[in-house]
């Protein structure tokens with residue numbers, strides 16, 4: 015069996031002697047497949063040489079035949095990393111919770127027969143132990159896991175001393191600190207090979223998307239952690255196969271470093287996330303039609319002029335905001351003198367309605383105007399409250 019040709023143990027990285035158990039750390043040698051030897055300094059570019067990561071595969075590993083069918087279809091499409099969930103987090107009990115450990119040898123087979131690297135989700139120390147035992151190349155933390163720092167810490171400890179690349183999905187809630195915190199916990203455990211995956215955020219009102227993209231969160235994540243490759247998972251954002259391409263293109267326009275997309279050989283009969291999985295042919299078309307913008311910075315006189323105008327407007331906007339807050343403070347003093355409360359909901363509604371009624375004519379979205387007004391009003395209230403404290 016090809017699987018059992020162990021060369022060295024990645025857990026302690028010092029055992030270069032063959033054999034199933036590493037004599038240094040006495041654990042099961044983690045390198046059981048000859049294709050797994052590249053645990054690389056620059057893992058990302060080693061798996062994705064052109065710098066754009068194509069991660070694809072089914073939501074769940076359902077059977078050996080299914081993973082082999084999808085992997086064989088994806089192999090010629092430039093996919094660098096094959097994904098398949100083995101332990102599936104379900105919101106409510108009773109659903110399909112994944113095939114568990116029995117599916118791990120199927121991924122080993124994918125790896126050995128197609129040469130694709132393989133990735134699965136881990137949500138506990140036990141999952142890490144098992145994934146590594148079966149030679150999984152890359153593990154990922156799901157959105158529910160990133161939401162819980164206790165679990166992230168447990169997984170980070172289980173990974174300590176290994177050199178396994180980890181992909182960290184954003185938390186369910188739009189809180190960039192949880193996402194960065196998970197990366198930091200892994201780094202503190204000595205894990206250096208990390209990528210992040212934007213999969214959208216849980217929303218109450220699932221009108222268009224299953225998980226709202228709220229692009230400002232991954233943009234802020236990237237600003238805070240510019241050296242972490244940032245992928246997008248349009249499947250979990252869209253929740254519907256027909257929207258996956260649109261979200262994928264938006265991610266490419268925003269210069270994401272790659273895409274994790276769910277692909278199933280028979281999406282209609284998938285045991286999990288059936289509505290959002292693509293069949294291999296649709297995936298091939300999507301990737302082929304993806305428009306990658308040039309990375310070069312446009313050095314154009316017209317662009318420089320437009321940017322100068324934007325800077326001028328920004329400066330003017332903040333000068334006006336400063337004047338507005340000055341008036342707000344005077345109103346605050348008046349309210350204090352008269353003993354009236356700071357918050358006057360009727361007045362707030364009036365301000366909001368006036369601005370919202372002008373939004374469309376100004377070419378601004380309802381949501382944008384509402385968010386800006388909420389921020390301005392929040393700051394105004396704070397200014398008046400601090401007056402009250404004086």
Ligand code: PEP
Pocket residue numbers: 073099103155156157158183213250
């Ligand atoms: C998945 O990738 O199949 C998955 C469960 O993802 P998430 O954690 O983003 O919901």
Ligand code: MN
Pocket residue numbers: 073074276286287
């Ligand atoms: Mn899924």
